[in-house]
Amino acid sequence: MTSSHEVASPSGASQQGTPGAAPAIITASGLGVRFRRNRGARRSFKDLFAGKQRRAHTGEFWALRDVSFTVHAGEAIGVVGRNGQGKSTLLKLVAGVLLPDTGHVTVHGGVAPLIELTGGFAGDLTVRDNIHLTAGLHGLSRAELAERFDSIVEFAGAEGVLDTPFKHLSSGMKVRVAFSVVSQLDEPVLLVDEVLAVGDKAFRTKCYRRIDALLTEGKTLFLVSHNERDLRRFCSRGLYLDQGELQLDGPIDDVLNRYNAEHNS
């Protein structure tokens, strides 16, 4: 199911450069993830001592099954599908925060994941501490951060709250700070999971502009969204997931048309 899209696409046509000539930056082959259906039910001590074969495997389903694709540097990919069809799971696999049961995904270079944005922030620490910590965990060196610190703060509009404990910020400001840090990581791959829907209108416009700028710089974008406008605006290529399987890998317009046709929305 490897994509033939980059071969078919006229090179140099999109704003994202020439995918055909760019090196592969994300390679996924045969990706599969299995979840237990009754996620709420914890196993008890009894299961611990039961043999592996005696544990019920009936409640399991494949959130993703045999998904393969290759992304080239500079491409902008939109992942399309209904709720629960494996979109976020796929993004987590690429981000490396979930491990596949079958197959593998390779990312050449770092990723800047705009997932669970404010999750990594410690409420009791100041905004300044949190910026240092998050940037550090995502691999920014001290010198690099020192260079970018001011622009991170300025982008978020957080000059006045630098020494305020993070928990005292408004939820909008939390997201702004988080987005600002992660989008300044300067990683070659940007993973975005629906965050564009947050923040007020002015900040949303700012985010859009930042993503446009990153795309122009030649970054690779991997976007999960239900918003057709966002998808058409940023992405050149789409992945359509249904029932955990990759149904279509092609130009974003084709993918959206097929999705709309199948789910008449």
Add this chain to the structure above:
Amino acid sequence: MTSPADTRRHRAPGSPRASAWRSLRLLTVRDLKVRYATSVLGYFWSILDPLLMSLIYWFIFSQLLPRSLGEEPYIVFLLTAMLPWVWFNGAVGDSTRAFLRDVKLVRSVALPRWIWVARIVCAKGVEFLLSLPVLVLFALINGASVNWYILLFPLGIILMGALILGVGLILAPLVVFFRDLERAAKLVLRVLFYASPVIYGASDLPAVVAPLAWANPLSGIFALFRAGFFPDQLNWALVGVSSAITAVTLLVGILVFRRSVGGVLKEL
């Protein structure tokens, strides 16, 4: 099941960014900062707990009851094992929540997974080191004599760190699947305190229960911590057995962790 051994490398080879050790340091500092940011007394809390415990046991066993346990000065004897015990107790207790406490962080940052356990060992280890001045103070006040075995102290720290890491690597993922383990661990820790040579020395045990001391890796480790003040506590055979048990624990921990971490990430 894919083992985490073939976890994807996100960083290009040779990239200076994001070494695991740097992340470990960042998270350790974060844990300590969070702990100290929320309390006025901060640092003193980490000394207060072992100090209070030691004073209570010192009062009971050297003032109230005729004492036949341990060695003089008894308060120093207590502290040499109590301070490492507080490290062990705190870190093992916290490791049951290694993934659960910072669930969103684990879900959003791709780090080598063992760091989530190791940062707890390190944070509690730093608190242990910070509490050592208390030991020095009481040793000076009581005029405890120091011998060259004090050089074994760092060896004790290394073995203790390895043991806690091993136990943590087993506990942390299993608690995610079996939540009752969290309570079970607390119970076991309470029993283990009395089963370990903290308020007594390994040699004080009657012959009937002596095998207990040999099966408990903490006996040999506490012996190393104590040897600098109480050379009679040092039993090389015991230290050897304890080191072996520690190595096995760490090995089992690594295996359990590798087998289960994929499932843990799905469960979070």
